[in-house]
Each structure stands twice: as C-alpha cells, then as structure tokens.
Amino acid sequence: MTNEQHNETEEAVEEQVSEEQQQAAEEIIAQDTATDSRYAELEKQAEEAQQRYLRAQADFDNFRRRTMKEKEELAQYASMKLITQLLPVVDNFDRAMAAASGNGDFESLAKGVEMIFRQLEQTLTNEGLKAMNVVGEPFNPEFHQAIMQVESDEHEEGIIVEEVQKGYVLKDKVLRPAMVKVSG
Numbered sequence: 001m002t003n004e005q006h007n008e009t010e011e012a013v014e015e016q017v018s019e020e021q022q023q024a025a026e027e028i029i030a031q032d033t034a035t036d037s038r039y040a041e042l043e044k045q046a047e048e049a050q051q052r053y054l055r056a057q058a059d060f061d062n063f064r065r066r067t068m069k070e071k072e073e074l075a076q077y078a079s080m081k082l083i084t085q086l087l088p089v090v091d092n093f094d095r096a097m098a099a100a101s102g103n104g105d106f107e108s109l110a111k112g113v114e115m116i117f118r119q120l121e122q123t124l125t126n127e128g129l130k131a132m133n134v135v136g137e138p139f140n141p142e143f144h145q146a147i148m149q150v151e152s153d154e155h156e157e158g159i160i161v162e163e164v165q166k167g168y169v170l171k172d173k174v175l176r177p178a179m180v181k182v183s184g
C-alpha cells in the first residue's frame with residue numbers, strides 16, 4: 001500500500017469516526033433536550049400541585065374556622081328553643097302569683113299551680129324528657145342510684161321498694177338517675 005492510499009484510508013476512517021461522533025453528539029443533545037423538556041414539564045406539574053395544595057389548605061382552614069364559629073353559636077343558643085317554649089309557663093306563674101297575692105284564695109292558687117305544672121311537664125315531654133317509673137323494678141346502676149338497702153317481705157332482693165327522688169331520661173340517655181331504696 002502506498003503512502004497515498006494509506007492517507008486516504010486514514011481520512012476515510014477519520015471521516016467515518018467523525019460522522020459516528022457527530023451522530024452520537026446529536027443523540028446526546030436530543031436526549032438532553034428531551035430531558036430538559038421533561039424536567040420543565042415536571043417542574044410545571046409540581047408548581048400546579050403546590051398551588052392546589054395551598055388552595056386546599058386555605059379552604060380547609062376556612063372550613064375549620066367556619067365550623068368552629070357555627071359550633072360556638074350552636075352551643076351559645078342551644079337552649080333558645082326550650083327557653084322560648086318555657087316562657088308561657090313563666091308568664092302563667094307570674095299571673096298565678098299576682099292573683100294569689102290579691103285575694104288569698106289558696107284553692108284557686110293550688111289549681112293554677114297544678115295547671116302550670118302540667119304545662120311545664122308537657123313542654124319537657126315534647127323535648128324528649130321522660131320520668132322513670134322505678135318502684136317494683138329490679139335495681140340497675142345505669143338508671144338508679146341506691147341510697148339505702150331495706151328489708152322487705154313483699155319484694156325479693158334487688159328490687160326497688162321506694163323512690164326518694166325521680167329519675168329522668170332525655171331521649172334514651174339518663175339525665176338524672178333515680179334515687180331509690182332497694183330491698184336487701
């Protein structure tokens with residue numbers, strides 16, 4: 001092989017290597033461009049997610065404040081309906097006391113107070129309050145508070161023989177247990 005042929009072969013090899021390097025470089029540049037594009041897209045998605053998160057957090061904070069305020073108002077005015085229903089009872093007590101002080105008719109006063117008591121009981125019943133009927137029932141510590149144990153020939157052991165103070169249930173929940181005497 002002559003020198004000239006050798007040089008031509010070297011040039012051809014260099015050209016081929018150079019083309020391969022050029023192609024590789026272009027591929028790397030294309031990959032970098034795609035990576036940059038993907039990176040920019042991911043950055044944009046992350047920013048959008050961050051904004052959605054901040055909005056959701058702000059919405060949640062507003063919701064929490066609003067429900068806290070509603071809860072406070074509800075607690076503050078929860079008894080308003082009941083008190084409104086009890087005002088006529090208070091009015092009737094005022095009338096009864098005014099009438100009793102004027103004429104001294106205690107029988108009429110007693111009837112008036114009894115009527116007012118029934119009105120009060122009806123209002124409380126409408127709100128879900130029920131008095132317990134406990135005499136003759138077995139003692140149950142969830143509903144009754146035993147203050148005394150007494151001997152009884154009429155009742156077997158653990159039966160309520162006397163109610164000292166009425167117990168009340170408000171819509172299936174014990175409001176006040178009945179104070180009772182239990183046979184022993």
